Amino acid sequence: MSLLDKIKKAGAELTDALTGTPTLLREIKEKAATRRKTIVLCEGEDKRVVEAAAKITAEGIAKIVLIGNEAECKKVAPDVDLTGITLVDPLTSDKTEEYANILYEARKAKGMTKEQAAEQAKDRTMFGALMLKAGDVDGYVSGACHSTANTLRPGLQVVKTASGIKTVSSCFIMIAPDKNNPYNPDGVAVFADCAINIEPTAEQLADIAITSAATAKAIAGIEPKVAMLSFSTKGSGNDDKFTQTVPKVQKATELAKAAAPSLALDGEFQFDAAVAPEVGQLKAPGSPVAGHANVFVFPNINAGNIGYKIAQRFGGYMAIGPVCQGFAKPLNDLSRGCSVDDIVATVAVTALQAE
Numbered sequence: 001m002s003l004l005d006k007i008k009k010a011g012a013e014l015t016d017a018l019t020g021t022p023t024l025l026r027e028i029k030e031k032a033a034t035r036r037k038t039i040v041l042c043e044g045e046d047k048r049v050v051e052a053a054a055k056i057t058a059e060g061i062a063k064i065v066l067i068g069n070e071a072e073c074k075k076v077a078p079d080v081d082l083t084g085i086t087l088v089d090p091l092t093s094d095k096t097e098e099y100a101n102i103l104y105e106a107r108k109a110k111g112m113t114k115e116q117a118a119e120q121a122k123d124r125t126m127f128g129a130l131m132l133k134a135g136d137v138d139g140y141v142s143g144a145c146h147s148t149a150n151t152l153r154p155g156l157q158v159v160k161t162a163s164g165i166k167t168v169s170s171c172f173i174m175i176a177p178d179k180n181n182p183y184n185p186d187g188v189a190v191f192a193d194c195a196i197n198i199e200p201t202a203e204q205l206a207d208i209a210i211t212s213a214a215t216a217k218a219i220a221g222i223e224p225k226v227a228m229l230s231f232s233t234k235g236s237g238n239d240d241k242f243t244q245t246v247p248k249v250q251k252a253t254e255l256a257k258a259a260a261p262s263l264a265l266d267g268e269f270q271f272d273a274a275v276a277p278e279v280g281q282l283k284a285p286g287s288p289v290a291g292h293a294n295v296f297v298f299p300n301i302n303a304g305n306i307g308y309k310i311a312q313r314f315g316g317y318m319a320i321g322p323v324c325q326g327f328a329k330p331l332n333d334l335s336r337g338c339s340v341d342d343i344v345a346t347v348a349v350t351a352l353q354a355e
C-alpha cells in the first residue's frame with residue numbers, strides 16, 4: 001500500500017470512529033460503489049425507500065430501479081430529488097407482458113394459468129423478482145412494508161436456488177464494538193440461520209453452513225472457520241431422545257464436509273468449544289476449527305435468533321442482515337422497522353452478492 005493510500009485509510013478510519021460507522025460497513029459500501037450494479041427496490045410507495053434510493057444514487061453505491069411512479073414518490077417524499085433513479089410502474093411498463101410469460105413458464109407445472117400469471121406479474125414484489133430473473137437488474141431488495149414471506153416468496157418461486165444448493169437461508173454479519181475480544185479476534189463473525197428456516201433438516205443445515213461460509217468470505221471479508229453449534233461437543237451431550245438435535249447436527253456436519261471438503265468446518269460444538277482455544281483443545285483435540293470459529297451455524301431459528309440478539313444487546317455487536325443466501329441471484333429482505341441507512345446498507349450488500 002502506498003503512503004498516500006495509508007494516509008487515506010487512516011483518515012477514513014478516524015472518520016468511522018468519530019461517526020460511529022463500523023469500518024466494515026464503510027468498506028462494503030466502497031466496494032459496492034466500484035461495482036456499479038443495478039438493484040431494484042420494489043417499494044416506491046414507502047418514504048424510507050424513496051429516500052434511500054436517492055442516497056444510494058447520490059453516493060454512487062449502485063444504480064437504482066425503483067418500482068413506483070413519479071406522482072406517488074413525490075407524494076410520500078416530496079423533497080427527494082429523483083434524478084438518476086429509474087422509475088418503473090408494472091401497471092404501465094411495456095415489460096409486464098414479457099415478465100408474465102416468464103412467470104407462467106416458471107409456475108405452469110404448479111398449476112398457474114396464463115391469466116393468473118398476467119395478474120401476478122403486476123404485483124410489485126413479483127415484478128421485481130421477474131426483473132431479476134430476466135437479467136434486467138443484478139439484485140432485489142424489498143420488505144420495508146411487506147412480510148418476510150411475501151418478500152421472499154416471489155424469489156423462491158421464480159429465481160430459485162443456486163446450482164448445487166437446495167436451501168435459501170439467511171445470516172447476520174455481526175460486527176464487534178472493537179477488536180479486543182480474544183474469542184473474536186477478527187472483530188466480525190457470521191451467525192446463521194436466524195431468520196428463515198425454522199427447524200432445518202440435516203441437509204438444510206449443511207446448505208446453510210456452505211452458503212454462510214461463502215457469505216463470510218464475500219461480504220464479511222474473513223476466511224471462514226465454520227462451527228456447527230449444539231448443546232453437545234463431539235458427542236458429550238448426546239442424550240436428547242426427544243428432539244434428536246445432536247444427531248441432526250452431527251449428520252449435517254458430515255454432509256457439509258462431504259460437499260465442501262476444502263472448507264474449514266467441524267462440529268458438533270458447544271459455543272465455548274467453538275470460540276475458546278483452551279476449551280476447544282480439551283473437548284475437540286485436533287479439530288481445525290474448535291477454539292477459532294468465526295462462522296456459527298445454529299441448530300434452528302430459535303437458537304439463532306436468540307443468539308444474535310444476545311450478542312447485540314449484551315455484547316454490543318452490530319448486526320447487518322438478515323443477508324439472504326442460496327438464491328441463484330441476490331434477493332434481500334428488509335425489516336419493516338428499517339431505517340434509510342439500513343436500506344442503503346442492504347443494497348450495498350446485495351451489490352456485493354451480484355455476479
Ligand SMILES: CC(C)(COP(=O)(O)OP(=O)(O)OC[C@H]1O[C@@H](n2cnc3c(N)ncnc32)[C@H](O)[C@@H]1OP(=O)(O)O)[C@@H](O)C(=O)NCCC(=O)NCCS
Pocket residue numbers: 110148149150152153156157161166167168169194195196197198
Ligand atoms: C422462507 C419462508 C418465508 C417461505 O414461506 P412460504 O412462501 O410460505 O413458503 P412455501 O412453503 O409456500 O414455499 C414456496 C416455495 O418456496 C420453496 N421454499 C420455501 N422455503 C424455502 C427455502 N428455505 N429454500 C428453498 N426453497 C424454499 C418451496 O419449496 C416452494 O416452492 P414451490 O412452490 O416451487 O414448490 C418461510 O420459511 C418463513 O416464513 N420463514 C420464517 C420467516 C420468519 O418469520 N422470520 C422471522 C423474521 S426475523
